[in-house]
Amino acid sequence: MTTRWLGAPIKRNEDPRLLVGQGLFVDDVQLPGMLHAVVLRSPHAHARILRIDVRRALEHPDVLLVLTHADLPPSLREPLPKLIPHPDLKHHKTQYTLAPDKVRHVGEPVAFVVATSRYAAEDAAELIEVDYEPLPAVVDLEDAAAGRPALVHEDIGTNVAAHSVQRVGDYEAARARADLVLARRFVVDRGCASPMETRGVVAQWDPRARQLTVWDSTQAPIPIRNGLAALFGLAQKDVRVIAPDVGGGFGPKIMMFYPEEVLVPLAAMRLGRPVKWIEDRREHFVATNHERTQIHHAEIALDREGHILGVRTVFLHDAGAYIPYGLIVPIVAECTLPGPYRIPNYHAEFRAVFTNKTIVSPYRGAGRPHGVFVMERLLDLAARELGMDRAEIRRRNFIQPHEFPYDVGLIYQDNAPLVYDSGNYPAALERALEAVDYPRWPEEKARYRAQGRRVGLGFACYVEGSGIGPYEGCRVTVEPSGKVYVATGVGTQGQGHFTSLAQVVAEALGVDVRDVHVVTGDTGAFGWGTGTFASRAAVVAGSAVHLAAQAVRQKALQVAASLLEASPEDLELADGQVRVRGAPSRSVSLGEVARAANPLRGVIPSEWEGPGLEATRYFAPPRGTFSHGVHAALVEVDPETATLRFLRYVVVHDCGTILNPLILDGQIHGGVAQGIGGSFFERLVYDDSGQLLSGSFMDFHIPTAVEIPEIEVIHQETPSPLNPIGAKGAGEGGVIPVPALVAQAIEDALDDLELEILRMPLHPDALFELIQKATRRGS
């Protein structure tokens, strides 16, 4: 019997060792003679460094090294690399390894201490004296854009790093002939990923072999290796970067570089001993990248039947103190805003602005929640204004299933045209509405109301660009034991690649998925690739795995054909065997085929293209794929305490071909939970001096199992035509529409107050204020 592996709910290969405490996270790496590092960080948001005196720290008996900017080699005194340049990014300011003369956000590294223990290193860091001259902090985004109250980077004479415009059609003309024009100011505030494992780096230098080994909790080990090789003047082959088990990533664990990724190897090379640095939670809140703050002035123009004539959004994007990651987040935001709707005329314009806050880079969703929030809110308000049903206004504007590929008319984050590959938007909405029994909602709502309960229904639609290039690669090797080894360049942070990629191979080679061993995130095993981001691993690496596995399959058939004296067309692969179709007794094990493919004597036929049952393949998609979905939820609001409770949460999700529904559901659940967190619980609150007031788990409220509801997932499968497995990205869909949905549900629950929710995240205090204002207005 052949087992179908692809699409089956296979439990994960990686779990047993994680469950018994045998995972290997960076902090679990222990090496003989290992030292521990601590980063001394700026307590000020904006200040000039007048003096740094490290003498007392150096006198500490357990201290081996103290570094300040002045102690760095010349190549590390320059700003760190510009990751993703863009022609509109005029001032591509990037962070320093250690601050030279000025600090620009709380948490910016100022000095680096290496001692025999973390405890001692923290003691010594306190002995470093730094004199700061505090400068006015640039905190408010709109003030910042106007150059107030100071310049984050004086030399450029502005806080605006980039100004960028994209246009489709002619918005002004559309506006002129519209029956309804509706304009609002929308605010999305800062949030952060907060993976349970903070960042960490361990480095070991072998001076004889001139080999640098770095364990790094990164989502992109290969670029880190390449960058380190360049910085330290080493061959790429002499640097090995391992991203072992990574305890959650969600975006911010990709940088090149976080300063510590450079400082730890530098210290290991200077001292000739292994060095470990583990970020603590307090550091994490200020030293690991954030996301989200954008202020949109958005406008929608419609005819009286609710057809969208045009949309305009002019927005500010808070980049934080530096902008290493370029314009990815605002570009994704403006490209996600149109969503599943036909928008003939669209004007998107943004300014990316420096502030004295932690650097911004993509966090799960990466601009998409913002775009969806603005678009869905505009539609909700327009429907209200037109007296139209909120589902109906969406139906009237959906791109239809026959219109794919659909060219939105914009240029996406990968510099390719924004062309949707496939999808079925109307069907997804209808499924969601059916699941929550939308037609009967008015009666249901009235019934709650009669019980004195305020329950609202919300839903929101989105399209998620995912699975972008440039490429990923994979090597599949069948060993004589019959076990299959798969090496790929993408790292994994819990998404189950050890299983889903193994399934792709198991499907192609007819072996048990447990016999497929996947290695990810070790440049020693596979050295080409870019990283795990933008919901691309399963799509791009998965496709490369598929191509490599198919190549191995072809070769197995060729080799087995000669062993079995049969024609390759008459053979099949199943149960770890190659056998003659219809004559199962004539078979050889895949292991035997592997052995035969690597003979000690004789001749290798040229069509084998070399020895062994092995193939390496790359997949480079022409452009990204586009998943989509609809979320719907019932939310109960207690207007007296301004608190929420989710009664139901339904997700209709379409990410093309499903590789493993168990893993896919897990991705969706986790995304929804982060979406709920970012909509109502988690807030990064800054005071006027740029201090983060909510920088601990006591005040940054990640929702717990009590706040997160049961999540019902409904799958729709519209395969992508852009890759051989038909897959689309699934990592971010869970998070994207949640703020839009929560806003709509609260407005629905309190519809007599006629609230307009134009800001995310909300929290009880903000909701209280909205309710108070509305009540005052009403009375």
Place this chain on the structure above:
Amino acid sequence: MREPLRTVQLEVNGKAYTVTVPVRKTLADVLREDLQLTGTHVGCEQGVCGACTVWLDGEPVRSCLLLAVQAAGHRVTTVEALGTVDRLHPVQEAFWENHGLQCGFCTPGILMTVAAFLREHPAPSRQEIREVLAGHLCRCTGYQNIVRAVEDAARRLQARRT
């Protein structure tokens, strides 16, 4: 001030260890560094996230909020004592079966809480499960499969007993 040290005997997972440690060193750090029991993870050092949960005399506690010297004379149990790859504990089996973990960082702490909880509540309600899990932060799973895993674990343990 010179670093005050103390030599203490610790009983961890049924084994006796004698360690000399700084009195300020947390139990979590001593387990991980001195005893190489790295299954206990450290996520916040403030007692909120729950990743470092171990048993002290059979009760789940935060090992980041205990000094190692305080554990002398008590029984400490970590995830390493729960099961092995070849012989998973029923709670571990249930987490595997129900995809109750993703990155796996918070998992050992959750397992310790759940295994202790199910001793006292062999047939918990979903709400009770969610409330006991509220002492743990998980950023990957959205908790849903964890809740399912706990329900499944309760059934597995029940089946074992009968």
Place this chain on the structure above:
Amino acid sequence: MRIEGTETLHAPRDRVWALLDDPQALASCTPGMQELRPTGPDEFEAVLSIGIAAVRGTYKGKLRITERTPPERYAVQVEGTSGAGFVRAVGVLELEDQGAQTGVRWSGEVQVGGALTLGSRMIPGIARMLAGQFFQCLDRKLQEGSP
């Protein structure tokens, strides 16, 4: 964070002013003030040891008298740094003549950095408590000094 309050001191305004104008007297009433060394006109180096329960820190920094309008208005600026972070505060006192008594309107703007920010929710309460201790002490001195 802004805090403010009013107090009544049991002495005429000129006596209150005289006390405020004496840095050492002021220092002796400032909770935790351990050292106050003049470094210039109206400028001092200060060492404060402030302990709120377990949260105990020695803050080294500067104290500057930024405004002095006898006998009405008095403003100070304090900055201190300890291992736990830094505190910056601006305090303004306005004295109102109420015959044998003096009304004090005070306000403070407190800024903290470093680990102290994690306790921000308690800072106004703590600042108010310390201010209360300060005024109680002043009042005691004024009453002791009176015949």
Place this chain on the structure above:
Amino acid sequence: MKPPVFDYQDPASVEEAVDVLARHGAAAKVLAGGQSLVPLLNLRLARPEVVVDINRIDALDYLTEESGWLRVGARVRQRRLEREGDVRRTVPLLAEAVRFVGHPQIRNRGTVCGSLAHADPAAELPAAAVAVGARLVAHSRSGIREIPAEEFFTGPLTTALRPDELLVEARFPCTGPDWGWAFLEVSNRHGDYALCGVAAGVRARDGRVQDARLAYAGAGPVPVRLRQAEVALVEHADLEEGIRAAAAEARRVLRPDGDLHASSEFRRHLAAVLTARALRLAWSRASTCSGGAHA
């Protein structure tokens, strides 16, 4: 986030402990459950020279009822209040309030007296202690004194305990048979410190409120008891009118500080809302089940 260097003492008796405190004064810090102190140590906000661990003092591990008082020794973990059914009968408010303290993993280690001595203004147990009229027993070399809860809390994280004193016991008066109690709070998340919390008790007789207690967490620098509101409840013949008056009193009198989670106005509003809700619940318990015992 690693604690600074400190010396560690773990006396085996109260006498030894107070000797250590007498020697070191404010430089010493008592470690009981450690659920508040150790985070502060890890953050290096707390920098004691000496940590005095009282966990080896077996004599402080008692939870007993004696002549109308529930006596809770300084080593009693919060979990025991939930687990020992008697507390639900003797001081039901305490059994109810303790469930809001952190999570089971915290309560397994955290002590009742430790939470009181820590005196976080948003914490539940201090408000409960003030509501029921607990008395706190402080031991020092110069003897033993009892401090009424209302005088014990003097500021945020600040109590009437002198540096040389050890809080050895908290005494809670056992509730009368005609009392009903309720603890309610609003927090952003399950287990967080309260944005506002209310401890309410009413004594019912002949369908009227005979006596009442109201105390608040998160509504001021210390747990606040609202006597005027209690009086209002007794004075109004109509329960709902009394409740309305009490809630209005809470809104009028309380002046909580705003912080990043809730403005002062929101906290006052919550205090009023919760006053009404807690009183109704307490009333239902007072008038439905004798003794106010409830699960």
